[in-house]
Amino acid sequence: MTIKQVGVVGLGVMGAGIAQLVLQTGYAALVNEMDKNLLNKGLNRIKTGLEKLCEKGKIKTEDKDAMLQRLSGTVNLSDMASCDLIIEAVFEDINVKTEIFIALDKACKKETVFASNTSSLPISKMAVQTSRREKFIGLHFFNPVAVMPLVEVIKTIATDPQILEIAINFVKSLGKYPIVAKDNAGFIVNLFLTPYMLDAMRAVGEGVASINDIDMGMKLGCNHPMGPLMLADFIGLDVINNASNILFNEYKEKRYAPPPLLVKLVTMRYLGLKSGRGFYDWSDPKNPVPVDFGI
Numbered sequence: 001m002t003i004k005q006v007g008v009v010g011l012g013v014m015g016a017g018i019a020q021l022v023l024q025t026g027y028a029a030l031v032n033e034m035d036k037n038l039l040n041k042g043l044n045r046i047k048t049g050l051e052k053l054c055e056k057g058k059i060k061t062e063d064k065d066a067m068l069q070r071l072s073g074t075v076n077l078s079d080m081a082s083c084d085l086i087i088e089a090v091f092e093d094i095n096v097k098t099e100i101f102i103a104l105d106k107a108c109k110k111e112t113v114f115a116s117n118t119s120s121l122p123i124s125k126m127a128v129q130t131s132r133r134e135k136f137i138g139l140h141f142f143n144p145v146a147v148m149p150l151v152e153v154i155k156t157i158a159t160d161p162q163i164l165e166i167a168i169n170f171v172k173s174l175g176k177y178p179i180v181a182k183d184n185a186g187f188i189v190n191l192f193l194t195p196y197m198l199d200a201m202r203a204v205g206e207g208v209a210s211i212n213d214i215d216m217g218m219k220l221g222c223n224h225p226m227g228p229l230m231l232a233d234f235i236g237l238d239v240i241n242n243a244s245n246i247l248f249n250e251y252k253e254k255r256y257a258p259p260p261l262l263v264k265l266v267t268m269r270y271l272g273l274k275s276g277r278g279f280y281d282w283s284d285p286k287n288p289v290p291v292d293f294g295i
Contacts, residue, residue: 001111001162003170005030007083009100011042014117015089017145020049023067024059025174030080031073039073046071049146078107085170087139089117092242097121098129105130113163115139120190120243123183124156134160137167140187141176143235151176156183185250186243194243195255198262200228204279204293205261211279211290229279230288233272241266261293 005028008019015031022029023046031046033039050067053059059067077100080086086108088100101114114136116126127136138154151171155164164180171178181187186194200214209217215227232240241263247256265271265278272278273285280288 001084001113001166003084003113003166004028005083005085007032007080007086009077009080009086009088009104010090011038011045012089012091013045014141014143014145015087016042016045016049017143018087018089018117018141019071020046021145021174023050023070024053028070029072030083031071032077032080033073033075035075039075043071043073077103080104081107081109081112083108083112085113085115087115087117089141092118092121092239094121094125098126101126101130101136105132111135113137113166115167117141119239120186120246122185123154124158127156127158133158135163137163138181138183138187139167139171140189142189149175149177150189151178152187152189153178153180154183154187155180185247190243191247194240194247197228197232197240198244198255198257198259201232201259201262201279204229205259215290233278233280233282233288235272236274237262237271237278238266 006022007030008015009032011019011031011033019029019031031042033042047068050064054061054064074080086104088097090096090100097116097118104114114130114132116123116138117140118138119140123136123138127133130136136156137159138152140152140154142148142150153164153167153171168178179188203209203214204211211229215229218224218227241258244256244258269275270277273282276282277291279291281291282288
């Protein structure tokens with residue numbers, strides 16, 4: 001099987017980043033969004049990303065123009081019937097994702113491979129709702145897509161070994177490093193990363209140390225680029241809370257349970273960088289200030 005046209009469903013930050021990467025590595029990209037407004041926003045996000053690469057001298061103007069010629073968009077999932085590989089990158093809701101794959105399964109040719117960019121949801125639960133469970137995988141890209149070199153390739157107990165090989169080679173063709181994981185909650189990275197951040201949140205809640213000292217401890221003591229609490233704010237506390245619940249429901253281990261402080265922050269819609277406040281006050285994104293919870 002040769003992959004020529006890649007479909008991307010969902011044009012948020014992740015979906016647009018994946019589509020841009022696909023274009024940069026020579027594939028044709030057909031992208032999909034729920035309505036024309038969201039589609040236009042997504043297409044503009046991709047175009048802007050390519051223009052920035054031109055400004056930095058990383059690609060030539062003629063290359064950018066050629067990439068945009070290979071880009072097309074639609075609001076109808078049925079238009080994606082000709083894609084060789086479709087990567088779903090909508091928000092983390094298993095019901096929404098499953099509905100999308102059911103519709104795609106009816107529309108697409110039997111050879112089309114389906115992939116979800118989920119960071120924590122079970123691939124099997126989506127695959128089983130289609131007629132191509134052996135052609136269903138997970139492709140978990142990391143944010144920002146252009147910068148992060150890793151992609152988790154998730155196989156289920158039904159995934160055809162040849163499809164897995166195709167997926168691995170596709171990831172390599174994008175210039176990324178593939179690692180293969182079984183379809184368990186958290187896969188590889190989030191299985192270890194989530195409890196690391198949750199432990200830091202518990203330490204804050206229990207008064208072990210301040211937000212600044214916990215983050216600086218891990219940054220300077222372990223040479224991490226940023227501490228666990230700032231990282232949580234970057235990812236989004238709602239995203240972490242959701243992933244925590246998924247992991248806890250599967251493994252029933254206390255270390256995966258969302259700490260009370262995280263639940264309170266999410267309840268108050270203090271979600272981190274995207275809401276302007278989380279463990280840090282992001283009023284000045286270049287100079288985030290640790291929040292005093294009075295603990």
